[in-house]
Amino acid sequence: xxxxxxxxxxxxxxxxxxxxxxxxxxxxxxxxxxxxxxxxxxxxxxxxxxxxxxxxxxxxxxxxxxxxxxxxxxxxxxxxxxxxxxxxxxxxxxxxxxxxxxxxxxxxxxxxxxxxxxxxxxxxxxxxxxxxxxxxxxxxxxxxxxxxxxxxxxxxxxxxxxxxxxxxxxxxxxxxxxxxxxxxxxxxxxxxxxxxxxxxxxxxxxxxxxxxxxxxxxxxxxxxxxxxxxxxxxxxxxxxxxxxxxxxxxxxxxxxxxxxxxxxxxxxxxxxxxxxxxxxxxxxxxxxxxxxxxxxxxxxxxxxxxxxxxxxxxxxxxxxxxxxxxxxxxxxxxxxxxxxxxxxxxxxxxxxxxxxxxxxxxxxxxxxxxxxxxxxxxxxxxxxxxxxxxxxxxxxxxxxxxxxxxxxxxxxxxxxxxxxxxxxxxxxxxxxxxxxxxxxxxxxxxxxxxxxxxxxxxxxxxxxxxxxxxxxxxxxxxxxxxxxxxxxxxxxxxxxxxxxxxxxxxxxxxxxxxxxxxxxxxxxxxxxxxxxxxxxxxxxxxxxxxxxxxxxxxxxxxxxxxxxxxxxxxxxxxxxxxxxxxxxxxxxxxxxxxxxxxxxxxxxxxxxxxxxxxxxxxxxxxxxxxxxxxxxxxxxxxxxxxxxxxxxxxx
Numbered sequence: 001x002x003x004x005x006x007x008x009x010x011x012x013x014x015x016x017x018x019x020x021x022x023x024x025x026x027x028x029x030x031x032x033x034x035x036x037x038x039x040x041x042x043x044x045x046x047x048x049x050x051x052x053x054x055x056x057x058x059x060x061x062x063x064x065x066x067x068x069x070x071x072x073x074x075x076x077x078x079x080x081x082x083x084x085x086x087x088x089x090x091x092x093x094x095x096x097x098x099x100x101x102x103x104x105x106x107x108x109x110x111x112x113x114x115x116x117x118x119x120x121x122x123x124x125x126x127x128x129x130x131x132x133x134x135x136x137x138x139x140x141x142x143x144x145x146x147x148x149x150x151x152x153x154x155x156x157x158x159x160x161x162x163x164x165x166x167x168x169x170x171x172x173x174x175x176x177x178x179x180x181x182x183x184x185x186x187x188x189x190x191x192x193x194x195x196x197x198x199x200x201x202x203x204x205x206x207x208x209x210x211x212x213x214x215x216x217x218x219x220x221x222x223x224x225x226x227x228x229x230x231x232x233x234x235x236x237x238x239x240x241x242x243x244x245x246x247x248x249x250x251x252x253x254x255x256x257x258x259x260x261x262x263x264x265x266x267x268x269x270x271x272x273x274x275x276x277x278x279x280x281x282x283x284x285x286x287x288x289x290x291x292x293x294x295x296x297x298x299x300x301x302x303x304x305x306x307x308x309x310x311x312x313x314x315x316x317x318x319x320x321x322x323x324x325x326x327x328x329x330x331x332x333x334x335x336x337x338x339x340x341x342x343x344x345x346x347x348x349x350x351x352x353x354x355x356x357x358x359x360x361x362x363x364x365x366x367x368x369x370x371x372x373x374x375x376x377x378x379x380x381x382x383x384x385x386x387x388x389x390x391x392x393x394x395x396x397x398x399x400x401x402x403x404x405x406x407x408x409x410x411x412x413x414x415x416x417x418x419x420x421x422x423x424x425x426x427x428x429x430x431x432x433x434x435x436x437x438x439x440x441x442x443x444x445x446x447x448x449x450x451x452x453x454x455x456x457x458x459x460x461x462x463x464x465x466x467x468x469x470x471x472x473x474x475x476x477x478x479x480x481x482x483x484x485x486x487x488x489x490x491x492x493x494x495x496x497x498x499x500x501x502x503x504x505x506x507x508x509x510x511x512x513x514x515x516x517x518x519x520x521x522x523x524x525x526x527x528x529x530x531x532x533x534x535x536x537x538x539x540x541x542x543x544x545x546x547x548x549x550x551x552x553x554x555x556x557x558x559x560x561x562x563x564x565x566x567x568x569x570x571x572x573x574x575x576x577x578x579x580x581x582x583x584x585x586x587x588x589x590x591x592x593x594x595x596x597x598x599x600x601x602x603x604x605x606x607x608x609x610x611x612x613x614x615x616x617x618x619x620x621x622x623x624x625x626x627x628x629x630x631x632x633x634x635x636x637x638x639x640x641x642x643x644x645x646x647x648x649x650x651x
Contacts, residue, residue: 089165090172105226107172108155109148114179116144117218119584121190124591125551125577126599126607127198130210130217133190136594137214138221143586145226187211197578201551201606236260281421285388289318289352289416296326303372304328305349311368316354318413320389324349329397334405337638345400346372346408352389352416358433361412362440374408375445379622380454381409382441384434384464387422389413392461394639395488395614399457401635402615403624408454412437419463420596430463431470438471442481455622459486462554462608469496478544479520484621485544488610492558497546505534510567511550511574525549525575525605527616545617547610550574553595554608561589576606600645609645612636 093104120140121133128136156162163171188211195205240256247255302309304325306317317325325347334342348368355361374380381399385391391411400407414433415422422430438458445456458478460468465487472478475496478485490497500521504513512530515521517537521544524530531545548555556568565583573579596608604611615636619627 087169087173089169090176105145106149106152107168107175108152109145110175112148112151113141113145113222114182116147116587117141117183118186119144119587120218120591121186121193121214122582122584122587122591123190123193123197123578123580124588125553125556125581125595126602127194127201127203127206128591128594128598129601130206130213132594132598134214134217135221136590137218138225140587140590141218141222142225142229145222146229183215187215190214193578193580196580200576200578201602203602232260232264278421278425282417285416285418285421289320289388291319292322292326293319296323298322299325299328301328301330301344303344303346305347305368309371311364311371312348312350312354316351317349318351318353318389318416320385320391321349321351321413324389324391324393324396324411327393329400329405331405334401337401337635338404340404343377343405345405346374346377347396348372348374348408348410350412352413355412358412358414358436361433362436365410365412365437366440366444369408369410369441369444372408374410375448375454376452377408377454378406378624379403379408379457380441380445381407381457381459382434382438382468383409383411383458384430384460384467385411385413386461386463387415387417387419387430389416391464392488392614394612394643395459395461395486397639397642398612398615398618398635399622401638402618402627402631403622410437410441414467423463430467434464434467435471438468455483456481457484457486457622458482459488461488461610463491465490465497466494469494472496475500475521475544479542482542484542486547486614486617486621487545488547488614489552489554489608490546490548491554492556500546509572509574510570511548511577520544521546522620523548524613524617527613527620531616531620539620543621545621547605547613547617549576549605549607549610551576551602551606552608553592553599557592557596559589561592562586603645611645612639615639 117137117140120137191206191211198205236256239260240252243252243255246252298314299307301307304310305312306314306322306325314322328345328347331342331344334345346369348365350361350365350368355364369375369380379399383391383396391409396409399409412433414429415426417425442456445453448454458468458471460466468485468487469478469490472481478496487494487497492498500515501510501513504510504515505517508514512523512525514523514534518534519537519540520542522531522533522539523546525548527545527547531539550568551574556566558566560566561583563585566588568574568577569581569583573581599608601607602609605613612635615632619632
């Protein structure tokens with residue numbers, strides 16, 4: 001455009017009223033101040049004041065609102081202009097292929113991420129708190145985004161077809177306009193399904209504002225993970241260019257990808273996981289193991305480990321061992337319940353600090369049992385522990401109350417790590433330690449006269465089930481070497497449990513299997529009903545009971561959930577599992593993983609809580625003489641009062 005010179009006439013240099021010169025025309029959305037509107041654009045009720053060199057002036061009265069009206073019209077033109085630009089191209093296009101970081105996401109990836117976010121909102125085994133749901137929503141959306149980006153990249157690589165600018169703009173515009181409505185609808189449906197699940201498991205409904213927090217947390221997690229992924233991609237590109245200075249481009253690409261992969265894998269495994277998460281968990285667990293819980297006092301009964309007469313010192317018991325022996329019930333407490341004379345129960349515990357190897361620990365445990373006279377008791381029970389060394393007090397006390405304290409329970413601590421960390425770093429150690437303990441106790445038990453031996457029982461909960469089962473070669477070995485067994489919340493990888501489930505009787509669901517017509521083994525969530533099945537079949541001794549909730553994620557978690565539909569989702573579903581549940585690759589795995597962390601939030605018998613059900617189980621496995629159903633109900637009520645549900649993870 002040429003600049004006007006002073007030789008022109010006034011009419012040539014100035015446009016007429018209402019006409020915009022091409023030289024001074026300005027788009028509404030361009031930056032910079034706007035010219036005031038000409039008088040012709042002022043409405044009939046907005047009289048214009050006399051013009052001055054500094055611009056139009058106003059008079060008193062209605063004219064005072066003219067600058068506001070002009071500003072509003074100017075803003076409206078700007079917004080209208082921006083809307084036109086966005087409608088024509090609602091995305092950012094990178095200037096060239098040299099731009100590694102794309103500021104605008106891929107549409108296919110966004111669609112896949114949105115779909116996976118919806119899948120993450122579907123219900124699973126137990127209700128999830130909103131903050132956990134937000135985290136799992138962000139992780140799952142990231143997985144979907146990555147898969148969508150991969151599909152889009154492959155399509156661009158293999159197909160020459162590209163959508164036109166108009167088609168692409170319309171698709172993006174439709175996605176951006178529909179996304180808020182879709183997310184609101186999905187969150188509403190998810191809230192409805194979660195309410196149904198919470199109703200099935202006797203929990204109060206969620207609050208409305210939780211849905212908004214879920215969306216915000218998911219978006220934040222998604223953005224964080226995408227930034228990390230793109231940073232890795234950018235670093236790989238820079239590394240490749242650096243290598244290309246010394247080697248040809250194909251070799252540089254191969255080396256760059258290999259080095260980048262190695263850095264990510266090694267850094268994630270060794271730095272983030274081993275030296276980060278696990279090391280922090282180890283330090284916290286070690287400090288916890290050295291501590292003593294409030295209210296726990298050193299016992300002075302010679303029947304308990306850690307007492308002055310014990311072969312195991314109080315300091316060597318560890319946190320859970322001190323709780324195990326320091327909170328033991330007395331003969332007086334038992335007598336108050338039974339109305340008869342009782343004995344002080346024996347509890348033998350070998351802490352991790354008390355031995356160097358498992359053989360020494362097993363020998364020490366046997367000597368502790370001999371010191372207390374455990375082999376003269378009516379019942380002798382061997383139990384495994386969870387990762388921290390925890391033993392469920394309800395299960396132990398149920399046996400002690402039931403038999404008037406004429407019992408002995410022995411166990412040994414193999415780790416002080418939480419169960420999840422113990423599973424990751426020393427999963428096999430639990431089985432090796434428990435096998436050494438049981439073999440030593442069994443060998444000493446066999447030395448007693450056959451008619452005077454105590455009943456030899458085994459029991460465990462959660463990770464301890466796998467530890468106890470590893471002490472036997474199979475079900476037949478357990479039946480041959482024990483007088484009964486109680487397994488509570490068995491993990492999926494427990495060897496005998498897996499065998500029983502796989503070879504269950506035809507027609508029985510995986511969450512309540514029947515094995516060999518219930519001749520020796522029976523599964524229960526509601527013991528009063530389930531232990532009577534199969535109806536009409538004789539339950540022979542020794543008896544083995546598996547307490548297994550259909551909604552317990554610890555029972556059903558497995559890496560195979562990533563790519564394989566589990567049997568527990570096939571009909572009929574468990575009594576406390578919502579009909580809205582379904583399986584999706586990747587998603588169900590993450591949901592069940594999170595469910596394990598919150599499985600103690602449900603009420604018994606749901607999730608990983610079993611309440612007083614061990615009372616019913618022991619009454620079926622090893623009942624004392626003249627024990628009645630009324631006694632079972634009384635003892636169950638007493639233990640529920642003594643051990644009310646607590647939040648958190650016990651082992």
